[in-house]
Amino acid sequence: MRPVTGFLQRWSLFFGAVVLWELAARLAEDPFFPPPTTILQTAGQLWFSGPAGHLLLTGSVFNDILPSLGRVFGGWLIAVLVGVGLGTFLGRSKTGMDYVGPLFAFMRAVPPPTLVPVFLVLFSIGTPMKLATIVFGSVWPILLNTVDGVRSVSTTQRETAESFRTPKAYWVTMVVLPAALPKIFAGLRLSLSLALILMVVSEMVGATDGIGYQLIFAQQRFDFPAMWAWIVLLGVLGYGLNALLLAVERRMLDWQPTRGAARAQTTGA
Incomplete structure (x- = not known):
């Protein structure tokens, strides 16, 4: 019973907004804002009206x-890969960010959509251009959060590893990266x-092809549903x-004392 109550509490505002949208759209009869039921019907025709051999999925x-x-x-x-790898290297370096910090600040301030013409010239029309746009815009949260996470390793941990002459590979993979995981995951979600x-x-x-292409194509032919x-x-x-x-994050960070205690309190409640 409690999970059902929690579900209703979390989604009550959403369902209420959908009902209001349905009523307002039917009263206004505005072609630019169709009711959710019409949108749902259109979605079924677009994606779930295919042959049974394809599990009713359409070619779209x-x-x-x-x-x-x-x-x-x-x-x-x-x-x-680029953000975590480069962020780990720069986070462990004492002076790395002093040299590349201003460059990164400038590059991350450039809106990625404005570089689409540049990537078109470099990679022409195709998947490489799209991948370059995605990578350029999404790498910064991962990279900078990784740098902050790597630098959050305590002095005690560092001195202990040095006293035991811990190999660098073991130190990075078993101490530095696990300690930086909370901030890395914050960057992963944003990216x-x-x-x-x-x-x-x-x-x-x-x-x-693609969702973006179909979206702009539907707008150009005034197919608003x-x-x-x-x-x-x-x-x-x-x-x-x-x-x-988030589910992967909870699974991987369950070893942390604060998260484990929070989950225990939730389960006990």
């Missing part, structure tokens, strides 16, 4: 949604949201990816 799922998700995960994973946004932006320019269906899909994907990453 395979030709647009899956390629877009591939670009999001591909660009995000590249950003994770994943940015990756989803930049995926849409990159697919609106010179693309022939389809346009809103794609927007709602982006919201669902963003929420689902964030929830999945």
Whole structure:
């Protein structure tokens, strides 16, 4: 009974907003803002009206949604590797950030969508351009949070490792990175949201498939129910990816005393 009550408390405002949207849209009869039931019906026709052999999934799922998700995960994973690796190196360096800090501050201040024309020139139209846009915009939260997390290792831990002559590889993988994980995950969540946004932006320019392409195409042909269906899909994907990453974070950081105590209190309550 308690999980049901908690679910209703968390989602009551959302469902209330949907009901208000439905009533207001039907009263206004504005073509630009269709009611949620119309959007839901359009979404079913767009993605779940395919043959039974494809689990009722339409070609748009395979030709647009899956390629877009591939670009999001591909660009995000590249950003994770670059951000964590470079952030760990700079965090352990005493003077590294003194040299590259101003450069990073300048580069992260440049809005990634403004570099789409540059990436078009460098990589032409295609997946590499989209990946470059995603990586450039989503790497900064990971990199900077990793630097802060690596630098948060206490002096006692560092002196203890030095006294025992701990190998550098063991020190980094078993002490530094675990201590930096909370801040790294904070950067991962933010960068994943940015990756989803930049995926849409990159697919609106010179693309022939993807969620962003279908969204702008629906807007250009004044198919507003389809346009809103794609927007709602982006919201669902963003929420689902964030929830999945939060579940991974809780699993990986369960060893921390504060998180373990909080979970014990929740379970006891």
